[in-house]
Amino acid sequence: MKYHIVTYGCQMNLHESEKIAGILRASGYDEEAPLEEADIIVFNTCCIRENAENHAFGNIGALKKLKKSRRGLIVAVGGCMAQEAGKAQLLKEKFPFVDIIFGTHNLSELPDLLARKKNERRVVSLYDARRGAEDGIQAYRTGYPNAWVNITYGCNNFCSYCIVPYVRGREVSRRADDILREVSALAAQGYHEITLLGQNVNSYRDGEVDFPALLDRVASVEGNFRLRFMTSHPKDFSERLVEVVQKHPNICNLVHLPAQSGSDRILSLMNRRYTREQYLQKVAMLRTAIPDAEITTDLIVGFPTETEEEFLQTLSLVREADFSSAFMFVYSPRTGTKAAEMQGRIPEEVAKDRLTRLIACVNENTRKKSERYVGRTAEVLCEDYDAKKGLYFGREPLGRMGYFRSETNCVGQFVRLKVTDARGISLYGELE
Ligand code: SAH
Ligand code: SF4
Ligand code: F3S
Numbered sequence: 161m162k163y164h165i166v167t168y169g170c171q172m173n174l175h176e177s178e179k180i181a182g183i184l185r186a187s188g189y190d191e192e193a194p195l196e197e198a199d200i201i202v203f204n205t206c207c208i209r210e211n212a213e214n215h216a217f218g219n220i221g222a223l224k225k226l227k228k229s230r231r232g233l234i235v236a237v238g239g240c241m242a243q244e245a246g247k248a249q250l251l252k253e254k255f256p257f258v259d260i261i262f263g264t265h266n267l268s269e270l271p272d273l274l275a276r277k278k279n280e281r282r283v284v285s286l287y288d289a290r291r292g293a294e295d296g297i298q299a300y301r302t303g304y305p306n307a308w309v310n311i312t313y314g315c316n317n318f319c320s321y322c323i324v325p326y327v328r329g330r331e332v333s334r335r336a337d338d339i340l341r342e343v344s345a346l347a348a349q350g351y352h353e354i355t356l357l358g359q360n361v362n363s364y365r366d367g368e369v370d371f372p373a374l375l376d377r378v379a380s381v382e383g384n385f386r387l388r389f390m391t392s393h394p395k396d397f398s399e400r401l402v403e404v405v406q407k408h409p410n411i412c413n414l415v416h417l418p419a420q421s422g423s424d425r426i427l428s429l430m431n432r433r434y435t436r437e438q439y440l441q442k443v444a445m446l447r448t449a450i451p452d453a454e455i456t457t458d459l460i461v462g463f464p465t466e467t468e469e470e471f472l473q474t475l476s477l478v479r480e481a482d483f484s485s486a487f488m489f490v491y492s493p494r495t496g497t498k499a500a501e502m503q504g505r506i507p508e509e510v511a512k513d514r515l516t517r518l519i520a521c522v523n524e525n526t527r528k529k530s531e532r533y534v535g536r537t538a539e540v541l542c543e544d545y546d547a548k549k550g551l552y553f554g555r556e557p558l559g560r561m562g563y564f565r566s567e568t569n570c571v572g573q574f575v576r577l578k579v580t581d582a583r584g585i586s587l588y589g590e591l592e
Contacts, residue, residue, distance in 0.1 A: 161200070162193035168216055169206025171390065172357055173239060175308035177204045178299035179267055180238070185300050187271045196226065200234040200274075205241035207323055209492035213241055220255055227257045234277060236260035238267070240327040245496055248284055263287055264328055268294050289314075289329035295338070305352040305541060305572040309342055310334060311374065312358035317393065319420070320431045320498040321463065321491060324359060331359070336369040340377060347383025352541050352572065353555075354378070356389040362396030372400040379408035386541065386557060390416045395433045397442050402449045412557040413450050414484075417442070418458035422477030423470035426463050431498070436477065443481050454484040454529075454558045461518055462491040462511025465504035471514045478521050484529045484559065485585050486522045490515050523584065530560060530582035537592060538562055540577045542570045562587045 163184045167177040180202055181192070189200055203220055206212040220237060227233055235258050241247050243263040251258055260273050263286035273283045293313035301307055314329040315322075343354055356378065358364060364371040379387050387410050392401075394417055405411045417439075421427050424435045434442075446453050459474055478486070490511045493500040538556040545552050551563040552570055562577045563586060576592040 161189045162191045162198045163189040163200045163202065164193055164195045164198035165202045165204060166195075166219060167204045168212055169204075169208060169240065171308060171355070172310070172359070173204055173206055174303075175299065175310065175357060176239070176267070177202075178301050178303075178308070179297040180204060180270070181300035181302070182298045183267060183270045186298070187274055199232065200236065202236045202238060205237060205239035207241040207244045207247070207327060207494070209489060209494075211492070213247075216241055217254070220251075220258065224255070224257055234259045234274070236262065236270075236273075238262040238264075240264060240323070243286060243289055243327040244323065245326070248286060252282070252284070259283065261286070264289060265291050265294060268297055289327055291329065293329065293332040295334060305350070305543065306355065307346045307351040307353070308355050308357050309339060309346070310358070311339055311356045311361060311364050311371075311389075315359035316363070317360060318431060318498075320429060320502075321460065321494065323494040323497055326496055328359070331363060333364050333366050336366040336374055336377065339374065340381065343378050343381050344383070347381055347385050350572070351383075351385060352574065353386045353388065356387070358389075359391060360393040360396060361389050362392050362398065362401065371396075372398065372404045375401065375411065376404045376407070379404070379411050385410060387411045388414065392417050394419065394439050394442055397446075399445060399449075402446050405453075406449050412559075413453040414456065414557065414559045415446060415453065416456045416458075419474075419477060419481065420458060420460050421463065421466075421470070422473035422475070423466070426466055426470050429465070429499070429502070430460075430463060436473065439477075440480060452558075455481060456559060457481070457483050457486045459486050459488045459518060459522075460491050461488070461514040462506040464491070464499060464502040464506065466491075466506055466514075471518075475518060475521050478518070478525060482529075483522060483525060485526050488515060488518050488522065526584055527582075530585065530587065533560065533579045533582050533587050536579055538577045538579055538587060538589075540564070540575050542566075542573050542575055544571060545569070556587070560585055560587050562589065564589055564591055566591060 165177045205216040248261045261284045265287040266285045276283045312333050314331045315325045316331040318325050362371050540554040540562040542552050542554040552566050553563045577589045578592050579587045579589040581588040
């Protein structure tokens, strides 16, 4: 039987979908197929912002017809939105044709839920997200030559705007030995890029092993792979971590360090627990130790009460911290979070205008930094072939995507790209 998974949201969720695929494949759904041909369709949802939810709602709703015409088709909805307070009820009401609703801590229950579905019209299973995380689920990986490895689940930071701690539960660190075993197996299987995942990797701890110690051990695993990690919360980004990055040539000198805002007052309202100055000190500490290090970030505009001056501080932070790229968002109130209760909502047109100006500012920085690549050689790990462009592509260590022509299939290989052109975050060139 055939399955199709639709994923929304972050890397964490993409990896979670690989775990869902692993479970489905062990339950008789042994082939991935396009949506129209699937016997089961799973929506792995996100609720980080309202538009992520609207997107999922739209796509689930659009299945009504297919569900009528394909007898026996099972539609399942899981992930962060399914876990969100009240959303399972809303899903049930809006989409009576949905067969299974499962939460963020119910993945390993899926075979059971599928069996129950044979006798019940609809199955809903949600655990309290504060319950300890599930671990040890065998993922069916689809990202070769890249592999994701969880090191923590959940989050304890409670940034005032963010729903993740509520839908993913308290932070739990995996055992260091389990992580090392997983990474060794992936390296032995020929994966060439490994990304350690956690909402805040820097708060990882297993007994004596904290994140710098873990990273040091993972980077020492035998194999030909690059190592990345995300996300780093600036408050916990430490000198010891930078020392480990510096020590191992296989750890990419690229740090995703979400700043969120350049204004101290907004950072404090966001409960980020660092100031602009402290953030810039961490940036300087990294760049002093590793001059070629690059920093990417996440930024939010239109947080409640944000003034034009405070927004301008975010713009100036972009230039001061010299970000190579950024994910930028308009603040979206999430029910149940502290910020959703705050007065002083910013009108949508004001927030959108700030976003447009911020994007222009970041793009300008991205362009300037990428242009420096022209004439240089970049080491690219080829990920795939883009049939539309007729080009192979893959990332260089500092995160830019390199595009090139090749006579032979080089997916999964490290290649040397002589860069002839740079557009935004993309590089174009020829193989050396
Ligand atoms: N754990 C990571 C990021 C998780 S969510 C971290 O702490 O950085 C990814 C990004 O979504 C956040 O960095 C933030 O910029 C954005 N985000 C989270 N909640 C949001 C909200 N309510 N509105 C707009 N953007 C939000
Ligand atoms: Fe959300 Fe903050 Fe946790 Fe990141 S660190 S997941 S933004 S609460
Ligand atoms: Fe990720 Fe969205 Fe959940 S960003 S953790 S999938 S709310």
